[in-house]
Amino acid sequence: MKIKIFNRGLSFSTKLMLLITAAATVIGACIEFRTGLVILILSLIMTAVHFISENIRNEKIESISEDIDGILHGCDHIAFDRYSEGELSILESEISKMTVRLREQQSILKADKIYLADSLADISHQLRTPLTSMNLIVSMLARPQTTEAKKNEMLRETSELLRQVDWLLTALLKISKLDAGTVRFRTEEISLEELLRKACTPVQIPMELREQRLIVEADGSFSGDILWTCEAILNIVKNCMEHTPDGGEIRVTGADNPIYTEIVVKDTGTGISPEDLPHIFERFYKGSDSGDKGFGIGLALAKKIIVSQNGTIKAGNRPESGAEFTIRFYKSTV
8 A cells, every 4th residue: 555755744854954944044034034034935935845846756766666566476567667757767767677687587487397397297208108118027027927038038128128217317317417507518639530430339239230331431620528429429320220220321421621510420211201300309309200219308418419519400301311410510609
């Protein structure tokens, strides 16, 4: 409720002006009665003007205080434009800036809460699938009629499911560190061919089992964080491996120039469907042909690592057949 300034009594400055008026009137009256009367009238007029202007100013301050209180209590429609003139305009301008900033922060916090809730739901869904499978396997292992061969097969399947869960949790931990900005990328020099071969080492045996051919060709050098960059390239090559049929080919090439270092990964698979292409780097997005083994986190993690090192990544389809990923690490800010 708004409290009028009149109910608060006279301010200190008004009382001081009245005291000065009385003193000046007495001194003037001692000199001459008419002089004292003129001084009294002029002083009373000045005191009244001061009192009225001070009252108006205080009412504006009270109004601003009420508007700020409204903002703190969730009011979204505050009209600060009525303070656009007068001595309170600077205060009004700063409060307006603060209000805009508070509303922006509120919108960001709401978006973060929604994103967190969606992420938790996605993580729960991703974990539920392998855990449900493991629960079924355990119940089947407890059956007396299950043969030894079948038990060994189910144990191998359980081991694979545990490996997938471990990879998912590790990837989520890495991407959460990147989101929080706690990762400090190191700058190291390494030949581009050595970087690519180091990144592709973990998939060489799985590719041999699939009878897939891996070709690595590169020229030049790379400057950046070797371990994190290998993680990004590995996730891309692994994605290509999973979408390339047995007997297919994956080609990883690299080139260096004064502007950027480019890495291109190509496969001879079926390519990326047009409806999946705009979303392929989104977190937890699984394409129509990804099956049940993918978690939709590998390419998102790869992009996060690359972008954090002043890089870009683009996905597309080759004219003949297969997918193509183009990575560029720029040597200056773009």
